[in-house]
Amino acid sequence: MNISYQKPSPASVNISCEAHGIYPQPRLVLYEGATKHSRSTVSDVTEEAVETEEGFSIYLQALVDDRTLKQQETIFECVLFIPQTEYQLL
Structure with missing residues (x-):
């Protein structure tokens, strides 16, 4: 599983995570917060799952305003x- 970020503009950040070769079909959930106890779910995400011979590949992306x-x-x-x-899996 990979998580990464990019700054497409000075005012936003693009957070992406992906995982490959998993069966049965998984789900990804993105959280944000200062600590694990104060985290909240990022609700405006795009999630896509693709089934391959090796299992599912799943992708999640969120564009967050700074x-x-x-x-x-x-x-x-x-x-x-x-x-x-x-x-x-964290």
């Missing part, structure tokens, strides 16, 4: 879930 970020450091965390299981 004005919505906290004054202090903001931590982004991408979590992979496999529905109907207890499996999670």
Whole structure:
């Protein structure tokens, strides 16, 4: 699983995460916050899953306006879930 970011403009940040070769079809959830206990779900995301011979490849992307970020450091965390299981990958 990979998570990355880019600054497409001085006023925004693009957060991306992806995972490959997973079965059954997973879900990705993106969180933001200053600490793990104060994190919240990023709701405006684009998620896509593609099935291949090796399993599913899943992609998530969010464009975040810098004005919505906290004054202090903001931590982004991408979590992979496999529905109907207890499996999670941070």
